Amino acid sequence: MKYQLFHSPGTGSQIILDALQLCKAPHEVIEVNYEKAAKGKDRRLKKVNPLSRLPTLVLPDQSVLTESGAILLHLAHRYPKAKLAPRAGSKNYDRFLRLLFIITGEIYPCFTFSDDPAEWVESKPAQKQLFESVVKHKAELWKLVDSLLDSKGPHALGKEFSCIDLYLNVMTSWRPGQKWFTKNAKRITAKKSALL
Numbered sequence: 001m002k003y004q005l006f007h008s009p010g011t012g013s014q015i016i017l018d019a020l021q022l023c024k025a026p027h028e029v030i031e032v033n034y035e036k037a038a039k040g041k042d043r044r045l046k047k048v049n050p051l052s053r054l055p056t057l058v059l060p061d062q063s064v065l066t067e068s069g070a071i072l073l074h075l076a077h078r079y080p081k082a083k084l085a086p087r088a089g090s091k092n093y094d095r096f097l098r099l100l101f102i103i104t105g106e107i108y109p110c111f112t113f114s115d116d117p118a119e120w121v122e123s124k125p126a127q128k129q130l131f132e133s134v135v136k137h138k139a140e141l142w143k144l145v146d147s148l149l150d151s152k153g154p155h156a157l158g159k160e161f162s163c164i165d166l167y168l169n170v171m172t173s174w175r176p177g178q179k180w181f182t183k184n185a186k187r188i189t190a191k192k193s194a195l196l
């Protein structure tokens with residue numbers, strides 16, 4: 001049996017598709033229309049993930065795994081040769097965990113709350129205020145990530161590749177956008193160009 005990935009190019013599922021390919025894990029892609037999926041209107045996706053979010057992965061045993069960080073830790077364990085995560089207890093491991101949790105637990109939700117503020121608050125001024133404050137907070141979080149990256153080496157963790165590089169590669173093409181990163185996040189920008 002293969003992994004089945006619900007995927008829409010350019011979204012967070014791209015990170016998991018990149019990881020599945022690095023792992024050489026047998027997989028198939030179920031391509032979804034992101035706009036439709038985000039509105040909860042893709043019935044296949046909603047059935048397996050009531051949050052209707054990408055990435056959603058059906059495992060070979062047919063159980064369902066969501067949350068990009070959980071999926072990547074699962075793959076890191078199953079396919080250690082792909083080096084998606086440093087070895088537990090190694091020098092880079094704690095920094096890896098910290099970055100993973102900031103990216104998934106702090107930065108990712110900023111998109112949830114600022115992509116469509118009308119989902120969360122009714123009045124136009126409240127929507128504008130929510131959007132602006134979340135965007136500002138997200139910029140501070142990216143600066144924190146930038147400060148935590150190793151200043152040397154081509155990867156977020158210095159010489160050691162990890163799935164943090166996959167996140168940077170995909171998420172830096174989202175808002176606030178390439179120009180903002182070039183100006184405000186020098187390490188992230190340098191790591192990203194090293195990956196290309």
Ligand SMILES: N[C@@H](CCC(=O)N[C@@H](CS)C(=O)NCC(=O)O)C(=O)O
Pocket residue numbers: 011012013037038039051052053054055066067068069104108112
């Ligand atoms: N915590 C989740 C966040 C996933 C997420 O928010 N994905 C976005 C696409 S990049 C999504 O599906 N958004 C649709 C929505 O929030 O309704 C993860 O790390 O996988």
